[in-house]
Amino acid sequence: MKALRPSLLLPLCLGLALGCSGSSDGRVAVSGTVVFKNNPLDQGTIQFFTKENNELAAAASISEGKFHLPAAQGLKPGTYRIVLSSGEPGTKAPEDAAPGETGPPAKERIPKEYNVDSLKKPVYRDVVAGQKNQLEFNIP
Template sequence: MVNKAVMSVWVILVLGMLQGCGSGDNLPREPISGTVSLDGEPLESGNITFTPASNTETSAASAAITSISEGRFSLDAAVGLVPGKYVVIISSPVAGKPAAPAKSRRSAPGVADTVSGTGADDAVEEPPTREIIPIKYNTQSTLKADVTKGGPNQFEFSLSTKS
């Protein structure tokens, strides 16, 4: 179940990136903007994805993703949303706890790694990331947005980590 949800998010992200290079599709797009807070504080950084709530022939072209910075997001009319109902997915991955030093797979203990120039005992794995947004706003989002022709299409999403 989680793999299917993660795959869906990746598909949406790729579609959003492709669409973000300039629409050129002649769809009647509207600018959108808004805010995202988590537990009463502006969300420092993340991404917000809008996917059409219904399947239509323009669904893929209607999806959009943009970044959240200091609790704010926006899309101008050139890459905005087609009027309609959307499911909203919010994501904000952060670095987890630092990993312990790892043994190099290229070198024997205490032997310098000829690729990186570091000793085998100096190699450190990247810390894993974790998602700080609860799944009810993320992979199993219950958030909705209704984009209307002529706007104002300003949305406020107040998220909570508490049940």
């Protein structure tokens, strides 16, 4: 019986390790900060696109200069094209009325290479396995 124990333990540990890592599908948590004109960006959205086939992999909202993706909605290790967008506040609908035609979108505050020109002049960031992924953006 004593000789059996280690052999029983090994598959158990292996199963546990596999079972736990499988839940997030190899994805890792990603968080970061966005500084815009020396101040934390108050609101905005960050999107991650795979470099190889240009698929949307994850998105998160930026609040007070910070964003966070938990592992369950995180990214697989790799290189990602970044799309950052933040509209200038100001689009106002008439108060206390049912909505009608929508106006043009808000003015973009973030430089073009982070959004509309992102395919032409891409900004890439790497996500790596086995370490804390903290992405810093300092946008002038």
